[in-house]
Amino acid sequence: MKVAVAGTGYVGLVTGVALAHIGHNVTCVDVDEQKIKKMQCGISPIYEQDLEKLMHENQERLIYTTDYKNAYKNADVIIIGVGTPERKDGSANLDYVYTVCNQIAESLQQDCVVVVKSTVPIGTNDEIEQLLRDNSAKGINIYVASNPEFLAQGTAVHDTLYASRIVVGVEDKRAEEIMHTLYKPLTLEPYNVPYLSTSRRSAEMIKYASNDFLALKISYINEIANLCKKLGANIEEVAKGMGLDPRIGNKFLKAGIGYGGSCFPKDTKALHWLSTCNGTELLTIKACIEVNKKQKLVLLNELINDLHCLEGKTIAVLGLTFKPGTDDLRDAPSIDNISLLLDMGAKVKAYDPIGIENFKNHVHFKLSNDGVKGTIDYYESIDETITDADAVLIMTEWPEIVNYEIGNYKKLMKEPRVYDGRNCYPLENTKEIIYSSIGR
Ligand code: UGA
Numbered sequence: 141m142k143v144a145v146a147g148t149g150y151v152g153l154v155t156g157v158a159l160a161h162i163g164h165n166v167t168c169v170d171v172d173e174q175k176i177k178k179m180q181c182g183i184s185p186i187y188e189q190d191l192e193k194l195m196h197e198n199q200e201r202l203i204y205t206t207d208y209k210n211a212y213k214n215a216d217v218i219i220i221g222v223g224t225p226e227r228k229d230g231s232a233n234l235d236y237v238y239t240v241c242n243q244i245a246e247s248l249q250q251d252c253v254v255v256v257k258s259t260v261p262i263g264t265n266d267e268i269e270q271l272l273r274d275n276s277a278k279g280i281n282i283y284v285a286s287n288p289e290f291l292a293q294g295t296a297v298h299d300t301l302y303a304s305r306i307v308v309g310v311e312d313k314r315a316e317e318i319m320h321t322l323y324k325p326l327t328l329e330p331y332n333v334p335y336l337s338t339s340r341r342s343a344e345m346i347k348y349a350s351n352d353f354l355a356l357k358i359s360y361i362n363e364i365a366n367l368c369k370k371l372g373a374n375i376e377e378v379a380k381g382m383g384l385d386p387r388i389g390n391k392f393l394k395a396g397i398g399y400g401g402s403c404f405p406k407d408t409k410a411l412h413w414l415s416t417c418n419g420t421e422l423l424t425i426k427a428c429i430e431v432n433k434k435q436k437l438v439l440l441n442e443l444i445n446d447l448h449c450l451e452g453k454t455i456a457v458l459g460l461t462f463k464p465g466t467d468d469l470r471d472a473p474s475i476d477n478i479s480l481l482l483d484m485g486a487k488v489k490a491y492d493p494i495g496i497e498n499f500k501n502h503v504h505f506k507l508s509n510d511g512v513k514g515t516i517d518y519y520e521s522i523d524e525t526i527t528d529a530d531a532v533l534i535m536t537e538w539p540e541i542v543n544y545e546i547g548n549y550k551k552l553m554k555e556p557r558v559y560d561g562r563n564c565y566p567l568e569n570t571k572e573i574i575y576s577s578i579g580r
Contacts, residue, residue: 141322143167144215146208146240148175150186150296150402150468151257151289152221157191158300160198162325167203167211179204187467187494190297208240212247217322219255221289223402230409232261241268245275248282253318255287259351259407261414262344265309283315286340288347293401294465301326303333309343348411352425355404357392359431365395365579366438375579376563395579397535397561398435400462400471405432436473439559440480442576443531446557451485451514454554456529458522459536459562460492460499467494469503473561474535479505482514490518491525493540527552537562549573 141164145156148170156168170176175185182199184192195202205211212218222236237258244254254272256265269284276282286309291299306326308319316337326333338346365375375395383390399405408429415422447453462472469475474490481488482505492499496518507513519525522544526532532549534541542564549556556573563577 141165141216141318142214143217143219143322144169144208144211145219145221146170146243147220147222147236147258148172148179148185148204149221149223150188150293151291152219153179153184153186154188154191154291154296154300155219155221155257155289157194157198157202158297159322160201161194161301163201164322165201165203167205167215169205169208169211171206173206176204176206188296189294189465194297208243209247212244212252213249215252217253217255217318218244219257219287221257224258224260224406224410226406226409230413232259232406232410234260234264237264237268238271241271242275245272248272248276248280251281253283253285253315255285255319257287257289259288259347259403259410260286260344261410262341262348265340265344281314283310283312283318284340285310285315285319286343287319288343288350290347290350293468294463301331303331305334305336307336307338307343307346309338309340309346311340348407348414351403351407352411352422352428354392355399355408355432356424356428358394358396358399358404359428359435361393361395362398362435362578363431366435368579373579374567378579394563396435396537396563397439397473397578398432400473402468402470405429405471408432436476437480438578439533439561439576440477443533443557443559444484447530449484450481452487453530454487454489454528455481456489456491456526456532456553457481458491458525458532458534458541459538460490461495461536461538464536464538467498469495469498472535474499475503477533477535478503478516479507482516483507484514486514488514488516489525489529490516491520491522492536493538496520523548523552529553530555531557531559534558534560534562534564537564546570546573 143159143164144167145152146169148168156166160166178185220240224232227233265284265286272282288307306323310316327335368375379393382388383393408425412422412425460474546569550572558573558575560577
């Protein structure tokens, strides 16, 4: 099939490359010329395992372009995979989605299924279909399918090829047939992905409800962890004991310094906003958002309690990205923590194996106007980062940090004081240092 994909972020590019891998001819469209040039040279603009390898392997079925007209005019399927960032009020900003829809409407010259992969509020697919039908050339049949994405960053390629499920929300038989043809190879050996056909609104809701449920699970286990720490229980044992119940499941029960990333924070706020607007406020999600906000600072609050004043103190921050395996920093707990450390006048020494360039280029701190401002310097090794530090804050469980020799904290720091937001070390290995973690 002839497929065009709008947007070459995590969702768009990985989807395009995966569809080329299963035999479709795919044109990836983006407005960013620099990105397109990179991809034309075989370089992935994002850090994602196996992505570049698959771009090479399937290069004869992949085109990268900014020329949307040519890409869309005779595509059988056009997939919209552009961002839907958070507005100030928490709602989803659909500007990029509608810009692409208008471009599709002005370009289409044949029947087409427009597939919405971007996470959009329930009902948006209906509006998009109306807009496309009203604004496209007469005589063309346009169908809109909601096809939410469930890939996670860091494992995006694997998650797409060996997905937990393909959800397709359609309202027409013809669209259903085309979507089935598009994904058929993934439903067969060796992938065997379950295919679920639903109404469009249900598909839109499945995406939000799934992400918000996972976020809720994390906030729940984080709250239980905080209570465990107060009461002398160990969250890892507790989570293991809970997870053995198949009704609960053992995934997403890892307590930590809070969830971040481009999805959970914005999707919880967007669904909460939508529920409030519709007079059925989701109180569980409201609580989940509040818990996560507080959770990001639990260890910093402990550190402040322990050291009292952080002005002039050297604090090493290990891990900047919102999770390992990605260079993405969106809503990463490191940002809130470093922002406060700088506000309190600390000298921050930051380490991350992948995310430093992104951090320097994209994270801008809004510091308050009073008091002495701290400083931030970046290091390429953990040794250098922790040398002479008064305390270490661990924000991301990168393998480099998890496998780090604990004895070095004692050797290199002023005082071996480690606040571990990702429970990187077994408690029994931390007896020689002053160590605080989550829920243990
Ligand atoms: C998430 C979902 O997992 C995907 O299914 C979904 O497709 C994606 O959002 C999206 O909507 O695009 P992602 O944000 O890439 O994927 O990352 P996750 O692996 O889900 O982690 C999110 C955050 O939760 C991270 O900060 C991670 O550290 C945290 N987390 C995760 C925990 O604190 N504990 C856990 O047990 C699991």
